[in-house]
Amino acid sequence: DTAVSQTPKYLVTQMGNDKSIKCEQNLGHDTMYWYKQDSKKFLKIMFSYNNKELIINETVPNRFSPKSPDKAHLNLHINSLELGDSAVYFCASSQAGPPGDTQYFGPGTRLTVL
């Protein structure tokens, strides 16, 4: 069984569109995350979220919004897509958050904005 799953795996869309990426974890973890890996392969945290708190990286545009219907899901919604949003987006989860908990990553969603 897949521990952290994401859909879709590939997403190609036009500039200006709104899109969502879904993430689900079946590990019973308390904290979930979204990361962005750009064309230079640099992986950077965007959000971390548990039942109590959403923490947003200050560099993330407000066009990006995480939505969590329940503890096992953290979806990423992106408004008014721009060319620079093209990247691979990884969802991850951990039991109780940092400092020492292992994070498990989903397979990634490759977003291409045309």
Add this chain to the structure above:
Amino acid sequence: RKEVEQDPGPFNVPEGATVAFNCTYSNSASQSFFWYRQDCRKEPKLLMSVYSSGNEDGRFTAQLNRASQYISLLIRDSKLSDSATYLCVVNSYSGGGADGLTFGKGTHLIIQP
């Protein structure tokens, strides 16, 4: 200054050789340290945590030097399957930032037969 710095490589190493990677981190308050491995077009996966006393897992040995803010990974008797990008990772309590992990850009390793 970048938070976690690594030599991007690529390191081209013959099978069976020993190879070492290093990284430095800028946040002296960092508390947890890891090496992750990422294969091409795949997600990062934890290779091993890094402890102050140093730790070993089979052919892999990790070392941490808090005074120098330096982390290392040693791979002995390298295998073809070790070819991947190795990511140096620290926790990122950066005051107002997201409580996730801070990744280096990775070191690309190619094991040659």
